[in-house]
Amino acid sequence: MAVRLKDIARELGVSTVTVSKALRGRADIGQETRERVLKLVAEMDYRPNMLARGLASGRSYAVGLVVPDLVHPFFGEFARSLAGGLRAEGMALILASSEDDPAIEQQEIRTLLARGIDVLLVASCRPAADFPSDLADSTAPVLLIDRQFAGGRADFVGSDDIAIGEVATRHLIGIGRKRIAHIGGHGMSPSLDRLKGFKRALSAAGITLPKAYVVTRERFEESGDSTGYHAMQELLAQKKRPDAVFCYNDLSAIGAMEAALQAGLRIPEDIAFVGCGNLRYADYLRIPLTSVDQASERLGEAAAARALELADEPDQPARTIRLEPRLIVRRSSVVG
Amino acid sequence: MAVRLKDIARELGVSTVTVSKALRGRADIGQETRERVLKLVAEMDYRPNMLARGLASGRSYAVGLVVPDLVHPFFGEFARSLAGGLRAEGMALILASSEDDPAIEQQEIRTLLARGIDVLLVASCRPAADFPSDLADSTAPVLLIDRQFAGGRADFVGSDDIAIGEVATRHLIGIGRKRIAHIGGHGMSPSLDRLKGFKRALSAAGITLPKAYVVTRERFEESGDSTGYHAMQELLAQKKRPDAVFCYNDLSAIGAMEAALQAGLRIPEDIAFVGCGNLRYADYLRIPLTSVDQASERLGEAAAARALELADEPDQPARTIRLEPRLIVRRSSVVG
DNA sequence: TTGATACACTTAAGCGCTAACGTAAAAAAC
DNA sequence: GTTTTTTACGTTAGCGCTTAAGTGTATCAA
Numbered sequence: 001m002a003v004r005l006k007d008i009a010r011e012l013g014v015s016t017v018t019v020s021k022a023l024r025g026r027a028d029i030g031q032e033t034r035e036r037v038l039k040l041v042a043e044m045d046y047r048p049n050m051l052a053r054g055l056a057s058g059r060s061y062a063v064g065l066v067v068p069d070l071v072h073p074f075f076g077e078f079a080r081s082l083a084g085g086l087r088a089e090g091m092a093l094i095l096a097s098s099e100d101d102p103a104i105e106q107q108e109i110r111t112l113l114a115r116g117i118d119v120l121l122v123a124s125c126r127p128a129a130d131f132p133s134d135l136a137d138s139t140a141p142v143l144l145i146d147r148q149f150a151g152g153r154a155d156f157v158g159s160d161d162i163a164i165g166e167v168a169t170r171h172l173i174g175i176g177r178k179r180i181a182h183i184g185g186h187g188m189s190p191s192l193d194r195l196k197g198f199k200r201a202l203s204a205a206g207i208t209l210p211k212a213y214v215v216t217r218e219r220f221e222e223s224g225d226s227t228g229y230h231a232m233q234e235l236l237a238q239k240k241r242p243d244a245v246f247c248y249n250d251l252s253a254i255g256a257m258e259a260a261l262q263a264g265l266r267i268p269e270d271i272a273f274v275g276c277g278n279l280r281y282a283d284y285l286r287i288p289l290t291s292v293d294q295a296s297e298r299l300g301e302a303a304a305a306r307a308l309e310l311a312d313e314p315d316q317p318a319r320t321i322r323l324e325p326r327l328i329v330r331r332s333s334v335v336g
Numbered sequence: 337m338a339v340r341l342k343d344i345a346r347e348l349g350v351s352t353v354t355v356s357k358a359l360r361g362r363a364d365i366g367q368e369t370r371e372r373v374l375k376l377v378a379e380m381d382y383r384p385n386m387l388a389r390g391l392a393s394g395r396s397y398a399v400g401l402v403v404p405d406l407v408h409p410f411f412g413e414f415a416r417s418l419a420g421g422l423r424a425e426g427m428a429l430i431l432a433s434s435e436d437d438p439a440i441e442q443q444e445i446r447t448l449l450a451r452g453i454d455v456l457l458v459a460s461c462r463p464a465a466d467f468p469s470d471l472a473d474s475t476a477p478v479l480l481i482d483r484q485f486a487g488g489r490a491d492f493v494g495s496d497d498i499a500i501g502e503v504a505t506r507h508l509i510g511i512g513r514k515r516i517a518h519i520g521g522h523g524m525s526p527s528l529d530r531l532k533g534f535k536r537a538l539s540a541a542g543i544t545l546p547k548a549y550v551v552t553r554e555r556f557e558e559s560g561d562s563t564g565y566h567a568m569q570e571l572l573a574q575k576k577r578p579d580a581v582f583c584y585n586d587l588s589a590i591g592a593m594e595a596a597l598q599a600g601l602r603i604p605e606d607i608a609f610v611g612c613g614n615l616r617y618a619d620y621l622r623i624p625l626t627s628v629d630q631a632s633e634r635l636g637e638a639a640a641a642r643a644l645e646l647a648d649e650p651d652q653p654a655r656t657i658r659l660e661p662r663l664i665v666r667r668s669s670v671v672g
Numbered sequence: 673t674t675g676a677t678a679c680a681c682t683t684a685a686g687c688g689c690t691a692a693c694g695t696a697a698a699a700a701a702c
Numbered sequence: 703g704t705t706t707t708t709t710a711c712g713t714t715a716g717c718g719c720t721t722a723a724g725t726g727t728a729t730c731a732a
Contacts, residue, residue: 018680050450051391051717051719053718053720057719083431090447104423114384225620284621357690365711385687391718391719
């Protein structure tokens with residue numbers, strides 16, 4: 001089959017261990033031998049068998065990533081830049097999608113662990129309330145992405161979701177809106193925190209929030225547009241309908257805008273919208289959408305960097321990395 | 337560390353091989369023993385170490401996928417449904433992104449192969465003209481996705497790109513357009529075939545195609561909108577500007593429409609557009625976009641099924657699977 | 673001269689698993 | 703009742719690599 005360490009060693013008249021060490025840059029190999037090895041390795045196009053290396057060394061040089069939905073632009077962009085950061089260090093990415101189903105998520109985590117991944121990255125779809133036991137028991141260090149668990153002492157890379165809620169809401173307040181509603185999720189930490197930021201911004205401005213102005217739903221990733229559409233209909237049914245809505249993500253904002261337009265409202269004159277995620281197509285929508293950018297690329301880079309650290313040194317005190325959001329203003333919130 | 341085969345065997349007073357066989361459902365294990373093994377395996381939460389299994393058996397139960405761009409909706413959707421199909425059979429997906437760079441693609445293929453993947457799926461970004469040697473020499477069976485190579489005797493799962501070109505063009509002819517242009521790519525097989533279908537449909541209808549009505553570009557995945565925008569400006573500069581454009585994909589169509597709108601044209605009255613890919617957001621665009629649906633989900637399923645076959649039996653005659661496209665008509669091509 | 677100290681390698685062992693073959697007992701065949 | 707077959711296991715060897723523990727030789731201090 002393929003070229004093995006043994007073949008290189010035989011050809012060179014040295015032991016396999018010498019070749020192995022030379023390849024990995026260990027110090028106890030002579031300059032001349034090292035060069036001979038490297039030269040032949042290149043000539044024979046040798047690639048170490050990572051399964052064997054992983055079995056022998058306990059390190060697989062691969063990280064696992066579980067996301068709720070690959071198609072969601074945020075996770076796509078995140079995965080892309082993560083993969084780029086890992087590739088630079090010769091690490092592979094094993095990807096799994098949970099389809100927003102906790103049972104699938106658990107199963108995927110198990111199979112990733114069985115593959116000896118060095119670090120487990122998870123954007124969990126399980127409720128933020130308590131830390132899942134399988135993550136707590138993981139043999140590989142765990143790096144939570146985007147979604148955190150309550151009291152979790154786990155490593156985390158994600159957005160500052162409270163700031164997202166504040167930034168979006170302050171913008172709506174800033175353009176003079178008084179009846180500001182929120183279409184959000186429940187259960188996951190980003191939903192909770194964005195709502196918290198939303199409320200914080202409102203009360204800081206002395207604006208009261210009717211209970212009915214907060215509509216929460218599930219499943220924002222896959223079919224967020226219809227989720228947003230129906231949630232918006234609920235808001236439009238209020239006696240005093242809102243004049244601005246902060247939506248959990250862009251997809252739900254798209255659906256919500258659709259509902260508003262169908263109801264004959266003008267955007268942004270009658271009602272303004274802010275989404276979150278800064279979708280690639282936000283500029284090209286019927287009404288270009290104001291959105292909070294989560295810097296998914298930079299999150300991917302940060303996660304890659306942290307994952308590499310954890311792979312090298314698994315037993316570190318947990319760290320939390322939060323990136324600040326940035327508001328991108330478009331037509332949906334300013335008369336243009 | 338984790339529970340090993342040996343631990344189960346010791347506990348049960350049998351050999352490791354017996355446990356291994358029972359676990360994999362081999363015939364030469366007694367009913368009673370099998371049950372005892374399975375029971376204890378469940379109790380002790382044993383998961384086979386896939387690195388060891390892979391090393392010993394030569395099968396890793398993982399497939400590798402290289403795509404040009406994870407963020408591109410087509411590949412995202414494809415990867416999602418592929419992963420689903422594989423998961424059902426206990427196969428993992430190792431994902432790599434080539435960033436549309438042939439050198440990165442080659443490197444990623446090497447690292448995937450070094451990981452002992454059972455099947456290599458590649459949506460290659462290398463020119464269709466000739467079959468790359470690394471794919472020809474691959475130790476794992478190769479399954480080409482979306483893009484084919486000339487005279488390639490390799491397995492393939494993708495769209496019927498000629499039909500895509502025909503369907504789109506016939507539609508534009510059907511709505512009475514006479515000056516039909518194409519913004520397309522070059523090099524990759526889908527570009528070539530879509531152009532072929534485009535020309536075929538035109539000549540079947542007896543419509544002549546000015547040379548300048550075919551504009552080809554590169555890089556349609558990542559920044560297709562600006563590619564489409566600039567290509568469209570070129571078309572608009574013609575003495576006789578087109579009254580319809582078939583664009584390589586939706587992203588370029590979005591950019592092209594943007595350019596047309598900026599030029600003061602009405603869509604579809606003055607100029608109609610058809611894209612390809614049937615983007616999730618096609619309905620919500622400024623002008624909802626008529627697009628050819630590639631059935632990316634079904635492609636993913638088909639690829640998963642074929643990959644499983646190839647994993648079980650690598651030496652099969654190559655098969656080509658092409659899914660028929662379907663036109664989704666929206667505002668960009670009919671006055672609505 | 674002796675011993676310590678590097679240096680540049682080799683030998684031995686084993687990671688956790690499976691393929692291939694071996695074997696003993698029970699069942700079936702003659 | 704002996705041979706053959708079948709059933710249900712066990713033994714051996716090894717996948718390709720790495721870690722840990724040597725081994726021999728040159729170098730240097732005492």
